[in-house]
Amino acid sequence: MIAEIGHFSLWLALAVAVCQFLLPAIGFRRDDDRLRAVAVPAAQAQLLLALVSFGALVWCFWASDFSVRIVAANSHTLKPTLYKITGVWANHEGSMLLWVTILALSGWAVATFERSLSERLRTRVLGVQALIAIGFYLFLLVSSNPFERLLPAPSEGNGLNPLLQDPGLAFHPPMLYLGYVGLSVTFSFAVAALVENNVTPDWARRMRPWVLAAWAALTGGLALGSWWAYYELGWGGWWFWDPVENAALMPWLAATALLHSTLVLEKRDALRNWTVLLAVLAFSLSMIGTFVVRSGLLTSVHSFAVDPERGLFILGLLALYIGGALTLYAWRAGTVEAGATFAATSREGALVINNLLLATILGTVFLGTLYPMALEAVSGEKISVGAPYFNATFRPLMAPLVVLMAVGPFLPWRKAAGGRRTARRLAMPLLLAVLAVLTVYAFADTRGAWALIGIGLAAWLAASVFADIARQCRLGRGTLRLFWGRLIRQPRAMFGMWLAHLGVAVAIFGATASGAWEREVMTTLEPGQPVMVGPYAFTLTEVMPVAGKNFTAIQGRFDVRQGEKLVATVKPQSRTYTSPPMETTEAGIAPLWGGDIYAVLGKPDGRGGWQVRLHWKPFMPWVWYGAALMMLGGVVSMLDRRRSRVALLQPHRPAVAEAEQKIPLAAE
Numbered sequence: 001m002i003a004e005i006g007h008f009s010l011w012l013a014l015a016v017a018v019c020q021f022l023l024p025a026i027g028f029r030r031d032d033d034r035l036r037a038v039a040v041p042a043a044q045a046q047l048l049l050a051l052v053s054f055g056a057l058v059w060c061f062w063a064s065d066f067s068v069r070i071v072a073a074n075s076h077t078l079k080p081t082l083y084k085i086t087g088v089w090a091n092h093e094g095s096m097l098l099w100v101t102i103l104a105l106s107g108w109a110v111a112t113f114e115r116s117l118s119e120r121l122r123t124r125v126l127g128v129q130a131l132i133a134i135g136f137y138l139f140l141l142v143s144s145n146p147f148e149r150l151l152p153a154p155s156e157g158n159g160l161n162p163l164l165q166d167p168g169l170a171f172h173p174p175m176l177y178l179g180y181v182g183l184s185v186t187f188s189f190a191v192a193a194l195v196e197n198n199v200t201p202d203w204a205r206r207m208r209p210w211v212l213a214a215w216a217a218l219t220g221g222l223a224l225g226s227w228w229a230y231y232e233l234g235w236g237g238w239w240f241w242d243p244v245e246n247a248a249l250m251p252w253l254a255a256t257a258l259l260h261s262t263l264v265l266e267k268r269d270a271l272r273n274w275t276v277l278l279a280v281l282a283f284s285l286s287m288i289g290t291f292v293v294r295s296g297l298l299t300s301v302h303s304f305a306v307d308p309e310r311g312l313f314i315l316g317l318l319a320l321y322i323g324g325a326l327t328l329y330a331w332r333a334g335t336v337e338a339g340a341t342f343a344a345t346s347r348e349g350a351l352v353i354n355n356l357l358l359a360t361i362l363g364t365v366f367l368g369t370l371y372p373m374a375l376e377a378v379s380g381e382k383i384s385v386g387a388p389y390f391n392a393t394f395r396p397l398m399a400p401l402v403v404l405m406a407v408g409p410f411l412p413w414r415k416a417a418g419g420r421r422t423a424r425r426l427a428m429p430l431l432l433a434v435l436a437v438l439t440v441y442a443f444a445d446t447r448g449a450w451a452l453i454g455i456g457l458a459a460w461l462a463a464s465v466f467a468d469i470a471r472q473c474r475l476g477r478g479t480l481r482l483f484w485g486r487l488i489r490q491p492r493a494m495f496g497m498w499l500a501h502l503g504v505a506v507a508i509f510g511a512t513a514s515g516a517w518e519r520e521v522m523t524t525l526e527p528g529q530p531v532m533v534g535p536y537a538f539t540l541t542e543v544m545p546v547a548g549k550n551f552t553a554i555q556g557r558f559d560v561r562q563g564e565k566l567v568a569t570v571k572p573q574s575r576t577y578t579s580p581p582m583e584t585t586e587a588g589i590a591p592l593w594g595g596d597i598y599a600v601l602g603k604p605d606g607r608g609g610w611q612v613r614l615h616w617k618p619f620m621p622w623v624w625y626g627a628a629l630m631m632l633g634g635v636v637s638m639l640d641r642r643r644s645r646v647a648l649l650q651p652h653r654p655a656v657a658e659a660e661q662k663i664p665l666a667a668e
Contacts, residue, residue: 003068006056007147010097013049013104014137016042020107020130024123036119039126043104043111046133050104054088054097057146061088067153070094070146076159076579078550086170087160092310093146095173099290100136102174102181107133110185117206124192125185132184135317143310159579162551168228176221176248180286182214183251186258187283190276191325194332199272204265207279209638211262212496214282215255216634222248223627234585234600236520236615238623241390246369247289250362254282257358260351268413270339270348274355280329284322285362291318292373343416350408357401364393395450402457402508405501406464410471425471429463446516454512462505465498496637500630507626513619514595524609534616536597537561543601543610551577556601556610558588568592572601596620 020042027035059065061084066072074091075084089095107129114122140146163169189207193199225245230238239245261275291314342348368385376382410425411417436459437452446452470476472494473486519534530539539559546555553573560568570588577584590597595618602611 002056002059002063003065003147003149006053006060007145009049009053009056010137010141010147013046013053013100014134014141016046016049017130017133017137020046021127021134024127028120028123036123039123039130040111043107043126043129046130047104047108050101054101057094057097058085058088060147061085061094064157065153066155066157067149067151068146069148069150072150072154072157074160075157076550077156078579079160079165080549082167082170083160083165087164089173090160090164090169093140093144093148095177096136096140096144097146098174099177099181100133100140102177103129103133103136103184106181106185110188114206118198121192121196121198121203121206124195125188128188128191129184132188132321135320139310139313139317143313157579159550159577161580162575162577162582162584163232165550166228166232168224168232172221172224172228175217175224179214179216179218179221179255180251180283180290182210182217183255183283183286185210186214186279187321187325190279191328194276194328194336197332197335199265199276199336201266201269204262204275208259208262208266211255211258211279212634212638215252215259216631216638218248218252218255219627219631219634222252223624223631227624230620231587231589232584234587234613236587236598236600236613236617238620241368241387243369243373244293246365247292250365250369251282251285251289253358253362253365254278254285257355257362258282260355264348264351265339268340268342268348270342271352272336272339273333274352276333276336277329278355280322280325284318284325285366287314287318287322288370291315292369340414342414345411345417346415347408347411347413350404350411354401354404354408357397357404361394361397361401364397365390368393395453399453399457402461402504405504406461409464409468409497425467426464429460429467432463433457433460435459444517448516451512451516454508454516458505458509458512461508462502465502465505469498492640493637496633496635496640498633499636500633503626503629503631503633505626506622506629510619510622510624510626514617514623517618519616521614523612523614524605525612526609531614533614534618535562536567536616538599538612538614540610540612546573548575550579551575553586554601556588556599556612558599558614560590560597568597570597570599572599574601574603591621594618 020039023038023042024036027033027038057068060068060071061075062081064071064075064077064084066075070091070093074087074094079087083090087094089098107126110122110125110129114125117125186207189203189210193203222245225248226238229240230236258275258278261271261278264271265275291311368389372383372385406429407422407426410422433456437456440446440452440455469487472490473483475483517534521531521533521538523531525531525540527540527542530537532538537560539561541557541559543554543556546553553575555571555573558570558572559566560570568590570590572588573586575584575586576582585600588599588601595616598615598617598620600613602613604610
């Protein structure tokens, strides 16, 4: 009965979405305020119905109702409760239900919290959101029904892919979906603005919190996914340039460019067409990623659907939404005013170059990801585009991008920058970057060009952040107490920018250092036998069987010493699951401030020894520290934007308006 309630709620949610789209559209045509007013309560009702449907599926998994087909295919009574619940979205149908639930949540948020928007613009945004929802409700109900019954019901389920039974994968998809659906809101804002011919700084200001929220969520989702791959798959890396990884990276790159464009439009009324196009492009890439993962084109632990008919359905939705939006853009672009002009060496000019570099990076990732699929579809020929291609194209484009990230906050708005003044402000960061490179070259055991460039860029960007803090707070002009007072009075968007840029620097340093100075040993060890890996001695002390709730494992224990000091103990496992039957590797990791101690236990050699892979990964955790700082920067900036919306309703507060004008760059 619960499953039928969930299924019926989906149909009702579809009906409400149709009303949310159709009735306000008629209201606009007839100039009927009552019909247009339907959009807000309809969006709120749609969320309630979507939550009922999603809650019903959660209950079916929690109660192990194996008469529901996807529960029988993806759950088991022995699964821990956490993975019973997260198993809801660890399959195609459930993940798409999560998608539409978050989509309904975003529509509810627009209806509930965007009351300061003009009535026409808010109604248009909700109408576009409803149109997107209609397509995905139909997709669920027609080709991917999550409540399909299986009769007779089996007494036990097949279980869940063991690789997905992990906290990282439990929270990774919802975080990504928050980002994807957040971009659907910016898409709706763009379409609504084109329909209303209302691409203005105020429109950018209202859309910006949604861009920041989506960007922060995508950052968190990408970080969780890379962290999971790092410790769960046992191969020791954190980014493989897998097509599914790239499918999530591309919307993030587009959202980063969109952040810069909304800032320029909001502050200086420029880049109007560029901002609208990026808003459409960012959600387009989210849709393309959904198509790639769910069309059956890929076989991956990330991908759930292998039915080409589902892929064709999503392709049809992509053609409808994205093709329609681009057609509307082409029709309306000529009517959108160009906006203010600016000098090439101004802050706006730096942000434009920044966006061009991001677009070029996006293009190279897009080509390397989709070209092999297109070639196979056309000719049947299979090729593989891997890390060598992406590294060869990504790194040379990222280097000037990071340089611009450091320079941008020091450039003036609109007018040409004074070369000497800018150079003087950046002299100290440049000196520190050069010193960092020389120190690494002199004392570290690497001479790799990209290692030196990466360290230099990280130092350059981090030093520029602190130099900007010193400049904005007038360090040296007054006491330390005055400096602190100026710092805490800075707008939150300023803090967000500093945190995000510092996060990029930390992540670059972590990725560079771990790649340049990693030490790896693959060998066979007997219990009691030590081996040196970098500065540490790994000793396999014992190998013993252990058991979990739904798996058995062989667990090794390594004592890791530096000299006579015990630094860490790691316990890697080789697990065997029975439902479904599968062997997995659980790496043993000891995170230290200076890096990760990483051990993987392999197979016995038949003579008392065990195959092992041991790593010392200097500064590896800094990759995720950097991602966390970036995400935090996005959230802090978003909070500032919310406050600025309140300030718009209170024009008698000049101090707030003056503070807003001081914001030089938003969090990326």
